[in-house]
Amino acid sequence: xxxSCKNVRKTFGEHVxxxxxxxxxxxxxxxxxxxxxxxxxxxxxxxxxxxxxxDDGTIHLDGDEITDPRADPDRVRQKxxxxxxxxxxxxxxxxxxxxTLAPVRVHKKSPAEAKAQAMQWLERVGLAAKAxxxxxxxxxxxxxRVAIVRALVNQPRLLLLDEVTSALDPELVGEVxxxxxxxxxxxxxxxxxxxxxxFARQVADRVAxxxxxxxxxxxxxxxxxxxxxxxxxxxxxxxxxxxxxx
Amino acid sequence: MTYAPSExxxxxxxxxxxxxxxxxxxxxxxxAAVGTLLTVAVTGAPGWERVKTSFFDFPTARKYLxxxxxxxxxxxxxxxxxxxxxxxxxxxxxxxxTLRGPVAFPVRAIATGYTYSFRGLPLIIVIYLFAFxxxxxxxxxxxxVLVLGAAAIIITYGAYLAEVFRAGIESVHPSQIAAAxxxxxxxxxxxxxxxxxxxxxxxxxxxxxxxVALQKDVGLISLAGPxxxxxxxxxxxxxxxxxxxxxxxxxxxxxxxxxxxAVTDWVTLRAxxxxxxxx
Numbered sequence: 001x002x003x004s005c006k007n008v009r010k011t012f013g014e015h016v017x018x019x020x021x022x023x024x025x026x027x028x029x030x031x032x033x034x035x036x037x038x039x040x041x042x043x044x045x046x047x048x049x050x051x052x053x054x055d056d057g058t059i060h061l062d063g064d065e066i067t068d069p070r071a072d073p074d075r076v077r078q079k080x081x082x083x084x085x086x087x088x089x090x091x092x093x094x095x096x097x098x099x100t101l102a103p104v105r106v107h108k109k110s111p112a113e114a115k116a117q118a119m120q121w122l123e124r125v126g127l128a129a130k131a132x133x134x135x136x137x138x139x140x141x142x143x144x145r146v147a148i149v150r151a152l153v154n155q156p157r158l159l160l161l162d163e164v165t166s167a168l169d170p171e172l173v174g175e176v177x178x179x180x181x182x183x184x185x186x187x188x189x190x191x192x193x194x195x196x197x198x199f200a201r202q203v204a205d206r207v208a209x210x211x212x213x214x215x216x217x218x219x220x221x222x223x224x225x226x227x228x229x230x231x232x233x234x235x236x237x238x239x240x241x242x243x244x245x246x
Numbered sequence: 247m248t249y250a251p252s253e254x255x256x257x258x259x260x261x262x263x264x265x266x267x268x269x270x271x272x273x274x275x276x277x278a279a280v281g282t283l284l285t286v287a288v289t290g291a292p293g294w295e296r297v298k299t300s301f302f303d304f305p306t307a308r309k310y311l312x313x314x315x316x317x318x319x320x321x322x323x324x325x326x327x328x329x330x331x332x333x334x335x336x337x338x339x340x341x342x343x344t345l346r347g348p349v350a351f352p353v354r355a356i357a358t359g360y361t362y363s364f365r366g367l368p369l370i371i372v373i374y375l376f377a378f379x380x381x382x383x384x385x386x387x388x389x390x391v392l393v394l395g396a397a398a399i400i401i402t403y404g405a406y407l408a409e410v411f412r413a414g415i416e417s418v419h420p421s422q423i424a425a426a427x428x429x430x431x432x433x434x435x436x437x438x439x440x441x442x443x444x445x446x447x448x449x450x451x452x453x454x455x456x457x458v459a460l461q462k463d464v465g466l467i468s469l470a471g472p473x474x475x476x477x478x479x480x481x482x483x484x485x486x487x488x489x490x491x492x493x494x495x496x497x498x499x500x501x502x503x504x505x506x507x508a509v510t511d512w513v514t515l516r517a518x519x520x521x522x523x524x525x
Contacts, residue, residue, distance in 0.1 A: 051424050078430035088425035092443045101439060102429035154430065 001063075002027050002158050002189050003048065008057035010043055010213075017043045019213030020057070025158070025191055030184050032200035032221070033193040035210035036236060041193035042085075044210070045160045048191070049082045062157060078106060081151030085163040087143040089135040089150070095122070096131040099150045107154060114153070121149045125179055141172030145179055152183070159183070161192035165199075177203075197240055201225050209233045299488075306490040310482035314495050317478035322502065324396055324464040324474070329457050331400045336407025337446075341437065343412055357408070364405035369466055372398040377470035395470040403460050410452050414445030451514035458510060461503050475499065 003025040010018040017040045025031050033041040046052040048059055050066065050073040059067045066076045089098050096118055103114035122128040125145050135143055144164055151159060161180065165173045177199050183190065184203055194200055200207055201221040208218040209228070217230045228234050251259075288294065342350075342357040364372070376398040377391045388394075418441045426436040446453075468477035475495045482491035 046424075049428050051428065073427075074430055074432050077428055080428075082428040084421065084425065086421060088421045090422065090425070090440055090444075092447065101426075102431060105435050105439065106430040150429070 001025070002029075002061065003191070004060040005044070005048070006058050006060075008044070008047060008059060009055045010040075010047055010052060011055055016213055018047070018054070021210075021214045022057075023208060023215055023218075025189060027189055028187040029205050030188075030190045030192070030203055032204035032207045033191065033210055034195075034197065034200060034207060034224075034236075039210040040213050041210055042162050045082065045162050045191065045193060048158075049080050049160060050076055051082075074106075078154065079157045081154060081156035081159040083144070083147050083151050083159070083161045083164050085166050087135070087140070087147045087167070089143055089147055091135055094132050094134055095127065095138070095146050098135070098146060099153055102150070102154050117153055118149070121153060122146075125149060139172060140168045141175045144168065144176050148176075148179060148183075152188075157189065159188055159190045161190060161194075163193050163195065165194070165196060195240075197225060197237070209236065211236070301489045301493055303488055303490045306482070306486055306488045307494050309486075310479065310491040311494060313478040313482065314475050314491060314498060317473055317475035318495075318498050318502065320472065320474045321464050321467075321499075324399075324467060325461050328396055328399045328403065328464055329460055332403035332407055332460065333453070335400060335404030336409075337411050337442075339404065339408035340411035340415060341442075343408070344415055344437075361405045361408050364402050365409070367402065369399065369402045369463055370469060372402050373466055373469055391470045392467070392472045395467040395472065399460070399464060399467065403456065403463075406456055407453065410449050410456065411445065413452075414449035415441055417448055418444045448517070451510060451517055454506065454510035454513060458503055458506050461506060462499060465499065 001024055003023075005021060005023045008018050008021045009016070017038075021040070021044065023031070023044075033044065035041055043052060047054050048061075048066075054067050057067070058065050061076065061079060065071065089095075090101070093101065096115065099118040099121070100111065100114040103109045103117065104111055109117075119128060119131065122131055125148075127142060127145060127149075130138060130142060130146075135146070138146065144167075148159075148161075148164070164180075165176050168176065173196070177196070180190070180192070180199075181203055192200075192204075204221050206218055207221045207224040208215045209224060209230070209232075210216065211230075211232050217224055217228060217233050224233065225237065228237060291297075339357045339360060342353050343361070345354055373395050376394045380394055381388050381391070422440055422444065423436055426440040431439065465474060465476045468474050468480070471477075473481075475498060479491035479495035483489055
């Protein structure tokens with residue numbers, strides 16, 4: 001098991017965001033988190049990456065407890081890739097520098113090696129020509145693909161994707177989703193928070209529906225999205241269908 | 247199909263051209279009017295002849311120009327040294343103020359106390375305290391008043407620049423820090439590679455603006471004794487009982503500032519343009 005969250009609780013002041021949440025992710029598994037805005041999808045991903053501290057419960061990565069205050073957050077994050085909704089590329093660096101920053105500074109690779117590896121990735125996702133460009137010269141879809149590459153070059157054990165297509169124009173969503181589909185083919189272990197139900201159905205091995213800060217229902221996409229057990233899940237999906245997103 | 251401008255378009259172009267010519271003429275006319283008015287007001291003043299001989303006397307200006315230029319060379323060197331060190335000090339203090347954790351508390355407290363007190367203290371008083379107070383201690387190895395005066399300027403300006411840098415650091419969006427940390431970069435690496443480069447770029451215009459102010463304020467070193475442009479002018483004034491050397495020094499300071507002001511404007515413009523271009 002790569003990731004194991006047990007009884008995780010997270011509050012912001014009075015707001016209980018995660019409430020006794022448990023979720024396991026196996027190696028090579030792709031888990032899609034769905035649920036309304038504010039259901040805790042992003043917060044869970046940020047807790048896993050230690051950008052937020054959990055109030056209670058434990059999170060294990062490869063069997064090691066990462067919520068132990070004695071664990072070094074920098075070491076933990078080196079094993080986890082996180083991609084944000086708003087890309088968060090570094091605007092003062094070229095695409096290539098964005099990608100090679102962590103390999104050179106954190107993983108102590110030689111600049112030449114890091115560059116070669118980055119170029120390989122850029123070739124693969126069709127962005128080699130943009131290596132020397134600054135992020136503001138790229139479309140949203142291109143920026144997001146660079147952000148995914150930036151997370152992947154560190155060969156993380158786990159890739160977290162936080163609504164990575166939500167900020168994109170509809171016609172740019174496809175290129176990012178295609179890339180994620182390819183990553184699944186590579187066997188990358190992924191947890192993705194998403195509003196793209198159609199995509200979750202195609203790419204996820206398991207869909208987890210978050211409601212009220214816990215996993216209310218989880219299972220194969222066909223079951224959770226097609227024949228949900230819980231009334232809340234049905235309600236949520238009905239609203240999604242109404243909005244024309246499924 | 248080839249495009250041929252319509253009647254309507256030609257008409258618009260012609261109208262705009264007429265309007266442009268009209269505004270140029272109007273601007274020339276009003277400038278001439280204001281200029282004449284000012285000249286008449288100044289040269290027609292009852293005391294103009296006396297002011298002219300005691301402030302704008304050409305022979306006196308030529309007589310003291312070499313000494314003042316010599317002094318200005320000192321100002322220029324002081325400016326370079328003070329600007330460099332004040333920026334380094336400001337950057338250091340700004341970074342120290344962002345440190346977290348209980349161990350860093352005294353460092354943070356000292357940095358905060360420093361920016362608060364030295365932004366409030368008048369530079370003149372700091373120069374007096376440094377240049378006359380510190381030698382008064384009669385310790386071994388106390389540097390010259392020139393060095394002490396420069397230190398006063400550096401420490402005072404460092405406090406302003408620290409606040410400018412801090413504003414820049416705080417203007418970098420937290421999501422940038424989250425992105426850097428999520429890649430496994432530590433706090434220092436995040437500061438060095440992600441936050442500071444963006445912060446410094448963003449505050450370049452106000453930093454340069456403070457450097458222009460510093461350019462004038464290095465002249466205050468004359469209060470401590472060293473013969474800079476202002477002190478040289480003062481000596482001339484005292485010798486000939488004529489204020490022209492001050493005017494000469496003033497004009498030289500202004501000329502010295504021009505390139506720096508031009509660079510500041512250019513950087514500001516470029517920053518504004520880049521901000522409008524991006525998203």
